[in-house]
Amino acid sequence: ITTVQMDFNEFKVSHSTQLNNIPERYWDALFEKFSHEEYDAGNYFSMMVDGNKWKIVVSNEEGLKLDNSRGIFLIDHAWTYQPHIARNQLKRIPGLASRMAMLMDLDGVPLVPEVQEESNMEEGVGGQSNVAPEAGKRLETEAPGGSCGTGMEKGKYADEPSDELVDKVFAKMWEFGNAYIVSNSSLPVWYIMDELGSRIQHSDNPSVAMSVFFYIPLQMAFSLIWPLRDLDYEDEVTRTYYSVVGDSELAAVCHMLPWSREHSLSLNDPLWSQLDQFVVPAMTERCKEDLPSPDVVAQPPSGPISMVYTDLTLVKSFLTHPAFSLTSTEEKAEILWLYEHFKQFRSLRPNQFVNQYPCENVVTCKDLLVEVARRAGHSQMLPPWFPVSFNLLYELPHMVREFLTRKERNQDNVWIVKPWNLGRGMDIQITDNLTHIIRLAQTGPKIASKYITSPVLFDRPDAGGKVKFDVRYVVLVPSVAPLVLYSYNVFWLRFANRPFSLDNFTDYQKHFTVMNYLEGVELKQIHFNEFIPEFERQYPNHSWKSVENKIHQMLREVFQSACSRPPPAGIAPSPQSRAIYAADIMLEWTPQGDIQPVLLEVNYLPDCVRACKYHPDFFNHIFELFFLDPTRQSGNLPVTRLL
Numbered sequence: 001i002t003t004v005q006m007d008f009n010e011f012k013v014s015h016s017t018q019l020n021n022i023p024e025r026y027w028d029a030l031f032e033k034f035s036h037e038e039y040d041a042g043n044y045f046s047m048m049v050d051g052n053k054w055k056i057v058v059s060n061e062e063g064l065k066l067d068n069s070r071g072i073f074l075i076d077h078a079w080t081y082q083p084h085i086a087r088n089q090l091k092r093i094p095g096l097a098s099r100m101a102m103l104m105d106l107d108g109v110p111l112v113p114e115v116q117e118e119s120n121m122e123e124g125v126g127g128q129s130n131v132a133p134e135a136g137k138r139l140e141t142e143a144p145g146g147s148c149g150t151g152m153e154k155g156k157y158a159d160e161p162s163d164e165l166v167d168k169v170f171a172k173m174w175e176f177g178n179a180y181i182v183s184n185s186s187l188p189v190w191y192i193m194d195e196l197g198s199r200i201q202h203s204d205n206p207s208v209a210m211s212v213f214f215y216i217p218l219q220m221a222f223s224l225i226w227p228l229r230d231l232d233y234e235d236e237v238t239r240t241y242y243s244v245v246g247d248s249e250l251a252a253v254c255h256m257l258p259w260s261r262e263h264s265l266s267l268n269d270p271l272w273s274q275l276d277q278f279v280v281p282a283m284t285e286r287c288k289e290d291l292p293s294p295d296v297v298a299q300p301p302s303g304p305i306s307m308v309y310t311d312l313t314l315v316k317s318f319l320t321h322p323a324f325s326l327t328s329t330e331e332k333a334e335i336l337w338l339y340e341h342f343k344q345f346r347s348l349r350p351n352q353f354v355n356q357y358p359c360e361n362v363v364t365c366k367d368l369l370v371e372v373a374r375r376a377g378h379s380q381m382l383p384p385w386f387p388v389s390f391n392l393l394y395e396l397p398h399m400v401r402e403f404l405t406r407k408e409r410n411q412d413n414v415w416i417v418k419p420w421n422l423g424r425g426m427d428i429q430i431t432d433n434l435t436h437i438i439r440l441a442q443t444g445p446k447i448a449s450k451y452i453t454s455p456v457l458f459d460r461p462d463a464g465g466k467v468k469f470d471v472r473y474v475v476l477v478p479s480v481a482p483l484v485l486y487s488y489n490v491f492w493l494r495f496a497n498r499p500f501s502l503d504n505f506t507d508y509q510k511h512f513t514v515m516n517y518l519e520g521v522e523l524k525q526i527h528f529n530e531f532i533p534e535f536e537r538q539y540p541n542h543s544w545k546s547v548e549n550k551i552h553q554m555l556r557e558v559f560q561s562a563c564s565r566p567p568p569a570g571i572a573p574s575p576q577s578r579a580i581y582a583a584d585i586m587l588e589w590t591p592q593g594d595i596q597p598v599l600l601e602v603n604y605l606p607d608c609v610r611a612c613k614y615h616p617d618f619f620n621h622i623f624e625l626f627f628l629d630p631t632r633q634s635g636n637l638p639v640t641r642l643l
Contacts, residue, residue, distance in 0.1 A: 054199035075197035075223035097161035203238035298575035309333035358572035376561035392441035430505035456587035465499030481573035582606030
């Protein structure tokens with residue numbers, strides 16, 4: 001590893017935000033330990049087996065005092081990974097699965113394994129051996145998206161793990177993993193600490209603090225521990241696994257379920273009486289736009305040519321309608337077609353239009369869309385076009401209860417967990433493991449939705465069988481008050497590349513359909529007019545027209561619900577706004593054998609590369625519908641009026 005030399009002042013400046021979490025009395029020692037790669041935790045701590053579990057104790061006979069300015073210690077990370085490639089790493093990296101299995105004390109793996117003599121074993125407290133490999137030396141060969149820490153030398157562990165072992169480690173790793181987010185990314189980076197760090201037990205009254213620290217010269221993250229009080233010889237070292245904000249015991253129990261040994265939450269537990277406390281707050285802080293004046297009267301473009309300002313290359317290239325001309329300045333424009341979020345609606349001139357509505361995030365943000373769907377339901381029930389979903393930031397106990405209820409009833413329990421505001425399939429995970437779901441909820445705002453386990457499939461002989469697919473419908477909204485809604489007649493399809501089955505949920509090409517952002521992966525293109533006859537051939541009892549009628553009705557209900565409340569809980573009326581949205585939809589078999597459209601998400605200003613490539617008049621049609629008087633519109637626009 002090539003290190004970048006820095007002095008103490010540079011260290012403080014470069015790591016100032018992280019150092020704010022660490023008592024200043026340790027900063028000098030921390031700098032020295034990083035600079036000299038000093039991993040001295042073994043001088044103060046040892047591992048021992050207490051009954052059927054490991055624990056870490058103070059092994060230095062002088063103890064560890066709070067005023068010891070060198071009493072901060074580096075804990076190495078044995079494995080750094082991204083969840084979507086973790087299973088592949090467990091298979092490919094020699095010794096990784098075996099080491100993780102022993103670290104996690106999985107069944108069938110000795111609690112105290114035999115390790116080579118050169119592993120720097122030391123005699124631990126109580127006669128047990130310290131089996132943590134020497135810290136600070138990471139494996140030189142790293143798999144993409146992750147790395148392995150110490151003790152991974154070939155030959156120390158089994159090279160080729162079985163699928164059963166990989167499955168066990170993958171299921172168990174959510175108890176041991178932690179995550180951090182680096183400043184230039186929105187994706188959590190997961191890691192598992194070395195044996196010493198991983199075996200520090202939880203306590204509500206911890207004896208040490210722990211913090212992850214990304215050391216810039218090494219471009220590596222480490223965990224740091226330091227005492228919270230004076231520790232004597234043989235005192236146990238404990239930390240807090242997760243801190244719950246608030247006073248709810250139910251929330252605390254739910255968040256601690258991954259590590260619960262004494263308390264397993266049953267469906268008849270009296271704690272469920274607290275469930276009504278967990279509600280999603282009103283949508284008051286999520287709409288930051290300057291709402292338009294209620295007195296504004298829009299003046300539609302009246303000249304033969306309207307000036308358009310846009311920051312989108314596709315619009316610049318494909319808007320060729322003679323009634324519109326591009327300008328390079330917003331001041332001259334009558335139409336602003338923007339990629340960036342527009343907030344200052346009161347700044348628009350009366351004859352100026354923009355391609356966004358105030359508070360449209362109620363449909364484009366996944367968590368707010370859940371609330372819109374709930375409004376569209378009846379008697380507290382979600383409509384049939386939306387899966388059971390929970391906002392994990394506020395409704396984790398509701399989700400846990402639903403999971404436990406389904407488990408008791410022997411119903412399928414596969415869930416898909418998504419970040420609120422990331423697209424393109426990023427950080428979306430599918431699991432039937434409650435611990436996995438809870439740990440994801442602890443890494444940032446997420447929603448958990450019931451996974452569609454009975455999707456309508458499309459037979460792809462070139463892919464070896466029937467695959468998942470989804471459909472994208474473009475929705476055009478020229479007015480909110482009154483609500484006017486169109487659907488573009490051309491729709492787009494996305495296909496998985498491997499036959500569907502309810503297993504191996506990290507197999508992206510089996511369970512996901514967004515392939516256009518992955519290098520070296522096939523993007524199957526089937527045009528809508530080719531798809532319809534082939535769909536009806538595969539499903540002769542279901543005409544596409546009947547399916548599309550259900551889709552159109554669903555779109556009506558979505559936007560009626562989205563506009564049914566005043567802002568910020570609903571899309572705000574704005575006479576100077578026009579907008580297009582993409583509704584991503586899957587088809588699901590009902591128990592009665594019918595086809596039910598299911599809404600996955602709604603996207604603002606969707607990716608229109610394929611639309612323009614195969615239908616170069618796409619933007620001409622949209623601009624004509626939105627900005628030309630009906631007397632100037634051609635009579636054959638490819639749109640269907642829904643409302």
